[in-house]
Amino acid sequence: MRRLFRVTLFLTFLLASCSPQPVRVAEPTSIPTPTAALVQHAPEIRFALIGEPRAEQINVWELFDESGATYADYALRAESWPRLYHLLPPESTFEPLAANGMPTEVTQENDFYVAAVQLRTDLKWTDGTSFTAEDVAFTVNTALSFELGYDWGVYYSRDYLHHAEAIDLATVKYYFKQKPNVGVWQYGALQGPIVQKAFWEKSVGDSASLLPADALRADIAKTQADLETVKADVAELSEQVLALILSGKQNRILDSDLKRKQNEQIFVQSNLDRFLEEYAANITSAQSALYNAEDEAEPVLGTWIPIGMQNGQWVNEVNPDFPFAQPNFDRAVYQILGSEEAAITAFKNGEVDFILSPNDLTVDMAGVKRSPTYSARFLVFNPLRSQFADPAFHSALSCMLDRNLLATDILQNRAAPFDAFILSPQWHEPAARDSCTGMDESARIEQAVKFMKDAGYFWASEPDMSSAGQGLRYSNGDPFPQITLITPSRDEDMLRYTAANYVAERAGYLGISLTVQEMSMAELVYAVYSSQKYDMAVAGWRLSEYPAYLCEMFGGQNLPLYNSGRFQSACDALRVESDLDRAQQGFREVETALMSELPFIPLFTVTQADLYQNIVYPSESVLSGWSGLYGAPAIAVPTP
Known part of the structure; x- marks a missing residue:
């Protein structure tokens, strides 16, 4: 929907080629509060997480880009940042999360298509400061200017989105280069992660100094225009020469002009390739600097607050402000394991409640539920x-x-x-x-x-x-x-x-x-x-x-x-x-x-x-299973 359709369809054909398939990790989804009839409470929910997460080595910018996006890292950290809207399981209903109501209608305004979103005014980052439209606009514009890929690129598509602007503290306005569809808007930009501007502004500014200079961008634009002009000249001359050949004639001046223009096209294309290579190198350098920016003590705003490794296990503690949901556990604990066999052993020994794996489990045992x-x-x-x-x-x-x-x-x-x-x-x-x-x-x-x-x-x-x-x-x-x-x-x-x-x-x-x-x-x-x-x-x-x-x-x-x-x-x-x-x-x-x-x-x-014990969910089956939602710790309910 947001990439060239032929490439997308061909790649998804290849991705679907082997069975079983890994759980999709591109769109982690926030979870609602369970119904009151099911509510129990327990100190912790325990996961066996199969994989090798790098959660303590990657920051949010790399996490949602190709080099950092893994099932294990998403399971640990994806719910630490707010999103304006989410898909409410099990029916995947499009609902506000950090937004206050639904977005405005997309309308044309001068050269752009625009729409606005009102934000909730009761949300606080973990440092106590308010969540504002400045945070949203900053995140969107950073992802665009650094040409971030993978999930960033899907949420904030450079093909469509030009920039975002904070109209006031509670209103953010999106500007699109072409009219967006639902995939670009509701299922794209409105579900992207958002970071705190105050914490990241300096690091982003420092990294931005490595982005391509305006002069290079101007050189590329001019050279691309020159290339189109010379291509048109070559096409016109080629048509004239071919017409003469078909009529049995020849014009040496035309032949010479065509040869000269063809050489000019080669020269201009070479210059463009050189400029584009320099541009790509600048983007890579800027992205690398951004990925390496320090994120210690970064304020977050999610259902869970990442505490990090404790006694060999990763721990997320519930956000006491309950910004989006009130989980039935005080913390989620993740035992990092290297294989399905080790996870099954921990499960049978009663050490974990749910096995999380990027791939379908191969074990065939009582209690396995399939979705x-x-x-x-x-x-x-x-x-x-x-x-x-x-x-x-x-x-x-x-x-x-x-x-x-x-x-x-x-x-x-x-x-x-x-x-x-x-x-x-x-x-x-x-x-x-x-x-x-x-x-x-x-x-x-x-x-x-x-x-x-x-x-x-x-x-x-x-x-x-x-x-x-x-x-x-x-x-x-x-x-x-x-x-x-x-x-x-x-x-x-x-x-x-x-x-x-x-x-x-x-x-x-x-x-x-x-x-x-x-x-x-x-x-x-x-x-x-x-x-x-x-x-x-x-x-x-x-x-x-x-x-x-x-x-x-x-x-x-x-x-x-x-x-x-x-x-x-x-x-x-x-x-x-x-x-x-x-x-x-x-x-x-x-x-x-x-x-x-x-x-x-x-x-x-x-x-x-899905293989779990000691917990229940409001619905036994959901698309991609509860493991596709990383065990949904905010919606799981402990059994008495």
Whole structure:
């Protein structure tokens, strides 16, 4: 949503390629206070944290950038800084946190698109000073000027956000270079971490002296303009020379001018490369200085106050001001362990209450609870194979798939059923689901046959409860062709491989000859995105809370996956829609239409294991599990 869609989609395809998947760490979420009916209290909640955190060696600027962002460090420190809004679990409702009410509507003001947020006036940093709009604007502008990446870059996108300004102590105003959508605004800038200006202002100022000088920026801008001019000259001269060549003529003056301009283009490009290299080096130096800035005694403002290492364990103590929630524990204690085996031993010995791991737990023991994650798997059809493009065929095949059986029995709860295109309850249209969900075997077969017959297909022997179909043909009498379904090998992704064989079995009952072909993950990605030499594939993507991926996949610009412009106008509108309600309605309409067409067939999501004892949560299941929320110590409730 905030990066070039083709790059994003391709990378998420690769990230989803192996199973199990690590828990997503890019968007740590603050947690609400539990309901009064559940409230108990205990001195501490104890975690086994698998990993090698560097919490005492990295400051907030590095923590949320690529070099510092790890699951372990986020578990220890991500909730130490305030955010204006958060996603309230388990439904991921967009709610104010440090903000007072909802943001204003995005409007155009001169060359910018602007919106403002009112802040709560009761919040205090741990040094006793007030949280103000100056802190917000300072954080945003620092992230932009230092071109910070990873989470900083996602929250405060340089492609959209120009700067932020404190209008008064309780009002911050955001200025955008282009109209933001919900992904950039509500799910981006409004959920970014905020630091205290008073503490960081001097360190940031010192580091900023290493940023590229204005003269270098001017040189780059001028050279880029010169390059565009000379490129246009080269293109014009090339066209003239080519026209002469095609007419059998030659003009030595034109040839000489073209050669001269081509050499000029090489020279200008070389200068630009040199300037850009210097610019990148300056940015790197400034970022490095910022990452190394001292953060001892930094004031924070979160549910938990980091105390640091005590007796070999990391300790966070509850913020006595309870700025955002009132946890049921006085402190959260983290035992740092190097392996799952060590964590399981500590758990069995009663030393810890919850095992936190960046990866899915491999242990199979009583008490493990599994939740769906954002790692989703689909049946993908080659858009160039028109013989497999009929929505009736897709609907019939989808109807034959019992996703509950696949997830629970065949994949043994390592997967969760998925029969739609959106996971988040905030964005999913409840009515948009596979039409055969909940049917028994007899009803599935009957409905699948109806889909096919209504579209003109017929069989020599029609499938029913007693026997599979034989001799499937198109309405014109041509036999239905054999299909090859490509999938990662069983060694690379057992879940996808097993699901592919289940699909082949169910397709066979409809009289469809479907062969499963194993290949490496790299070969599968190449087949789907490059050569397009395949019929069907079991593909995987890591979906996001905000469903921008629907438009990345089906918005008319992703021909290797979907070569129809059906949703282009809707997606063009959603790309500039900053109203949350209208965006939700728009994506629900797209999802509903996709379920009627089924260009992909949703299969399942990979699940995430939670292993905890002595505590309970208001909801047993949440997307990515409670370990995806780092154990949610602010919402956990001790058992009596």
